[in-house]
Amino acid sequence: MHTRIKELENQFNSELAEVTNLKSLEELRIKYLGRKGSITALFDEFKELPKEEKPKYGQVLNRLKNSTQNSFNEKKSLLNEKEKSQKDFIDLSLPGIKTNLGTKHILTQTLDQMKSIFKVLGFSVYEGPELESDYYNFEALNFPDDHPARDMQDTFFVNKDFLLRTHTSPVQIRLMQNKKPPLRAIMPGKVFRNEAISAKSYCLFHQLEGLVVDTDVTFAELKATVIHFVKEFFGEDIKYRFRPSFFPFTEPSAEVDIWWQPKGKEGRWLEIMGCGMVDPNVLENCGIDSEKYTGYAFGMGVERTAMRKYGIDDIRTYFDNDKRFLIQF
Numbered sequence: 001m002h003t004r005i006k007e008l009e010n011q012f013n014s015e016l017a018e019v020t021n022l023k024s025l026e027e028l029r030i031k032y033l034g035r036k037g038s039i040t041a042l043f044d045e046f047k048e049l050p051k052e053e054k055p056k057y058g059q060v061l062n063r064l065k066n067s068t069q070n071s072f073n074e075k076k077s078l079l080n081e082k083e084k085s086q087k088d089f090i091d092l093s094l095p096g097i098k099t100n101l102g103t104k105h106i107l108t109q110t111l112d113q114m115k116s117i118f119k120v121l122g123f124s125v126y127e128g129p130e131l132e133s134d135y136y137n138f139e140a141l142n143f144p145d146d147h148p149a150r151d152m153q154d155t156f157f158v159n160k161d162f163l164l165r166t167h168t169s170p171v172q173i174r175l176m177q178n179k180k181p182p183l184r185a186i187m188p189g190k191v192f193r194n195e196a197i198s199a200k201s202y203c204l205f206h207q208l209e210g211l212v213v214d215t216d217v218t219f220a221e222l223k224a225t226v227i228h229f230v231k232e233f234f235g236e237d238i239k240y241r242f243r244p245s246f247f248p249f250t251e252p253s254a255e256v257d258i259w260w261q262p263k264g265k266e267g268r269w270l271e272i273m274g275c276g277m278v279d280p281n282v283l284e285n286c287g288i289d290s291e292k293y294t295g296y297a298f299g300m301g302v303e304r305t306a307m308r309k310y311g312i313d314d315i316r317t318y319f320d321n322d323k324r325f326l327i328q329f
């Protein structure tokens, strides 16, 4: 029995040395020290021994049991330690997780740039409501009663009296009613039109309006202001032209075109803004003496202007919130 005990001990120790995880350690415990384990079996044999041999083997067996149990416990705490430190381990050499920083929407960037160009020329920023009355959106701006722009096809009427503004020009009226000339302001904001949605038009877009009212304001000053803006925004080499046009609230009126030359395609003139001298009727509607004061106004679509600058070919992409589009700017 002695040699078997010795063998078993050696076997246990060498198998224990191979164990690398808690699972196989538990398997080893069952194999030797479990209820049907080989060390436990020796104790069963021990019971059958003649009385005089019992003390001798009892000692050796107990020693075997204690030493294997101790080695087992030692190994177990060692493995526990190891697994715990593996869990807490942070590999500082791994590449970091990329975080996406938000950026300003291209429309906000464009508006910021427009504002800063006019700021240099002494314009302040003024804002008005998006929900307007017929009076501010049309009547005070000298639109005749039967003007087609009032048509249900263009204007979103909220009820009989209120509508979503179709342009930022009503803010001119609010400014002239609230402040005395000299006035020099730009008025950015959202406008709404009930048009068929396509690559070129959307039910919602932004405009930037400008208004200057003072004594001796001239068309020449309007032209110089617009040209300054166009060159600052599109670059010194931009080709532009003023073309006679009509708006109920300005007289004379003009539209400004820029030459658009896409790569590999035929170039053409594209309209970017409307402008003109404020109609004396409009000044009078706001309680401004049209004998003493003159003014000029201009208004442009922000989406369209940015489309030209950045070569964006579908207005809807501004509103899709597709990151693949947004991150390009």
Ligand code: PHE
Residues within 6 Å of the ligand: 166, 167, 168, 169, 209, 210, 247, 250, 273, 274, 275, 276, 297, 298, 299, 300
């Ligand atoms: N409000 C006009 C439009 O929406 C633009 C404009 C503004 C024209 C100011 C002249 C003066 O088309």
